[in-house]
Amino acid sequence: MAPDLKALFQRVAATADPTSVTRAERNQIYRLPPPDEEDRLCKEKTGFTMDELKKKAMADPETLTEVETFIIILGATHDVHIPGSGSSTLLWKMGLVDDEHQLARQVHHLLSNEYDIEVHRRAQKRARAFDDVKKARKAQKRQELVAAQAARIRASRPQWVNHMFDAQLPQWGFVIFRTAYSEGTDEKWRVFNGIFGTTVIQVFHKHWRIAASLSSTHVPIAVSDPLLEAADLETLRQRFKAMRERNEIPNRIATDCLLVADRAGPSEPDPWQNTLFLRAVNPDYDASAPNPSDEDLSGYEGVITIPLPKAVDWLYYCFFANSEDWETRYKVVKGGAAEQMVSTGSICFLN
Template sequence: MPEINDKAMTSPDTLSEVEVDIILFGVTWDPSEEHSGKRNLLWSMGLMDEEQQLFTRVRSTLANPYDSEILRIANKRGDDFAPVRRQRREQQVQEHRAAMAARRAAGRPKWVQEMLAAKLSHWGFVLFRTDYREGTDEKWRVFKGIYNMTAATVLRNCWCKSGGLNSTHRSVFISDPLMGGVDIDPLRQRFKTMRERREILNGRATDCFLVVDETILNHPVISSKTLYKPKTPGDLNPWESTLFLRAVDPDYSEPVPVTSEANTSGCPGDITIPLPKVFDWLYYWFMSKSENWATRYLNTKGGPADLMSPEAPYPAYRSGTEPLPQ
């Protein structure tokens, strides 16, 4: 300690960060623990907090002009290390955040991680209402509630660590009496016009829309306000308590030609799927562009959707136990 004090008086600009700490606090500490505020004196490391506070007061009382000058020099020299310490703290914060993010990502299904990595401010679908008979306004309101609550159930309860997707899910519900009773083609044209005018906000699917028609609004799930309750994988009727929605290809114009891989003749340009599959299988495959409409049609034609395990890497429509139709 005397050697460091002499150095402070004769060549203060050569004091190292460690030496400054020794003068000011009597001991150095691990830089990784700098944020902890632990600055115990070497000989007092075993003292209780009250004893350390007492020593600090005694030291201040006994200080002479020489000691005070040493402390002043050390404080001034310490200012030179402020940028280094600030950079070190910022690096520690970044490393801590990265470690936390890695822990959150561990065990998360790949499709959920890909969705989160896309950093979509919002995501979802455009839904068109086509039933405007008397009394359907209340049914439409109930449907919207069931739709959003089903999304929350799927994203919070059916997949590991996917709850963050629910906070950014924002589908668009369009209610316009001019669309009352219309068939699919006018809806396709309406959707494409919205797309051309950039009325479909970023994150919402631009190559698919959903239809809420009379069949949906008259469904017992709506009248009884039944909420979707997930069942265990392998259940013979996993979609007993939910709605089935029609998802439409807005760009469909004619039947898809027969390919050598599978028979896609008769593909009508739309599919009907359980509402819960809207929020994992349907949207993810649109975002990733890993399936086309012909493949989606074959999947729904090949058998009923099955519940996925929460740890499955990707959502699927079919269980995979039945061969695709040839």
């Protein structure tokens, strides 16, 4: 503390009448400009002198502007473009030694009065109101940005992906039956399950990038039972329907289609470079039922063969949305893009 300032503090501390301390002395103690300069700055920024501004705070604090509020709190030197600028007792007290701290506390206690305390209390309350408004606007802006981003993502997704997201599926997938149990097929079955999971990730992370989270809820039910060695379709259908009747198939796992892995795993040296093919079976197929259309469905026995990637987008969505019947699916894989995928063996994706 400078010698002349310390002398002022000591003189004020010794006075018996705090009202005898002039405004100029008060301003010097509180690190404020001289009264004339303070009023000039205050009027320049608010249209009021400091005394008039305090009276406004007492009479109608709800009409204080943000600038007026912070000039009362931080002084006339406060600049709205520089947060925290102005007078701060805490800041200049940081440079005081112990005896000076005690002297400063004594003087500030002596000079404090109910009027100034109430003026500052009302200004602080008004400042909190401004802060609440800013926080609310910031939160609203953040919500608008999030909503706009969500809208952009939704607009860029295919409709079927949006339907899947809208359903908020806790899990989804198919029941998959293993039908090969000869020596060496355990390892192939393990590899098959790994490829299946990796394919789901590839489909939703690489092709449907904005649908990546769907892969985390894909939970297929893998059935591995040696009693199903080389099982025919009728055996698999009966086993599946028994599971369905006993409520062993979790909600949102397809109950009107089962998948069959005829080989327990790939035979190629590098299975990651080739897709696998599965049979998708209608568990309720009835060969004696009449043909629902006039079209030739010869060769259709309630089963279609599809490349693995199609089981996790096109095929599942068919059942999820109930958008196609089995005869339509058969015609799709027989004469459309799916047949080309089966014949070429390349990994293709639903457009």
